[in-house]
Amino acid sequence: MKLKLVNICLFSIALLLLSCFEGTGPSATENVLAGAVNSAELIGVSSSDIQVYLVEFQTTGMARIDSVVPNYAGEYSFVGFDFGNYGVEASTYSGFYPYYYGFRDGDRNGVFNSSDAILFSSYGHVNYINVPLYGGSADTIRYESEPNDDAFGAQNLGIIHANRVYGDVSFGGFTTPDNYTGDLDLFRFQSVWTGYMTIELSWPSSADLDMYLYDSGGYSVLARAASSGLSPERLYKSVYRDEEFILFVASVDNPSSYIISIRID
Numbered sequence: 001m002k003l004k005l006v007n008i009c010l011f012s013i014a015l016l017l018l019s020c021f022e023g024t025g026p027s028a029t030e031n032v033l034a035g036a037v038n039s040a041e042l043i044g045v046s047s048s049d050i051q052v053y054l055v056e057f058q059t060t061g062m063a064r065i066d067s068v069v070p071n072y073a074g075e076y077s078f079v080g081f082d083f084g085n086y087g088v089e090a091s092t093y094s095g096f097y098p099y100y101y102g103f104r105d106g107d108r109n110g111v112f113n114s115s116d117a118i119l120f121s122s123y124g125h126v127n128y129i130n131v132p133l134y135g136g137s138a139d140t141i142r143y144e145s146e147p148n149d150d151a152f153g154a155q156n157l158g159i160i161h162a163n164r165v166y167g168d169v170s171f172g173g174f175t176t177p178d179n180y181t182g183d184l185d186l187f188r189f190q191s192v193w194t195g196y197m198t199i200e201l202s203w204p205s206s207a208d209l210d211m212y213l214y215d216s217g218g219y220s221v222l223a224r225a226a227s228s229g230l231s232p233e234r235l236y237k238s239v240y241r242d243e244e245f246i247l248f249v250a251s252v253d254n255p256s257s258y259i260i261s262i263r264i265d
């Protein structure tokens with residue numbers, strides 16, 4: 001058993017060194033964070049006693065957003081989180097061994113690498129950090145949540161690299177010149193980095209949906225995609241890191257489900 005754990009540790013160190021030299025590790029189509037709890041140092045605790053949490057660092061502190069129980073070898077993984085400041089935290093169920101360790105994308109460039117790692121203790125380590133770079137596919141799925149009918153109530157999607165949002169406009173309506181009278185769906189988000197943003201709005205049923213990109217206060221229209229007809233709408237915008245926006249979606253006529261794809265390269 002001890003030999004096995006030593007092997008795991010050496011394997012971890014090798015992967016860590018590899019990610020150091022290569023910057024980000026192998027490419028992937030989804031954000032994946034995998035590591036192993038160094039259970040050799042948790043005397044009297046088996047891996048099934050441990051809970052590993054994916055935490056998001058926020059201005060107000062840390063929030064646990066996902067959790068897993070590691071396998072027999074202490075290995076764990078999280079899939080499908082978005083970019084930002086993330087870390088890993090581990091503790092036993094009983095709470096007697098609240099050992100913390102983790103990493104974050106410290107320079108917030110959308111790439112996790114060894115220089116971003118923050119070691120909270122030596123009781124664990126992250127051995128494999130893999131997130132898509134430019135050209136990767138959409139990595140985070142979100143679902144629209146009402147009420148989101150004005151700038152104040154806009155649904156906050158957080159910091160975005162690539163997101164897909166599934167939503168519904170429950171009813172439509174429009175009076176000229178530019179007054180949408182149906183269900184208004186507004187989303188707030190920030191750009192993960194300086195780059196070029198593409199937003200596509202598509203829907204399956206017979207309706208005419210439009211979208212507008214506003215500044216963070218919801219006052220100025222920065223870009224619009226409001227053609228008539230059933231075709232998907234697209235808009236493009238150069239963005240700055242941390243720049244904040246509000247996206248407005250509405251139907252001119254009929255109710256419809258929709259998908260918003262936001263991608264910043």
Ligand SMILES: [Ca+2]
Pocket residue numbers: 144146167168169170183184185
């Ligand atoms: Ca809605």
Ligand SMILES: [Ca+2]
Pocket residue numbers: 146147148149183184185186
């Ligand atoms: Ca709404």
Ligand SMILES: [Ca+2]
Pocket residue numbers: 208209210225226227228229233
């Ligand atoms: Ca339209």
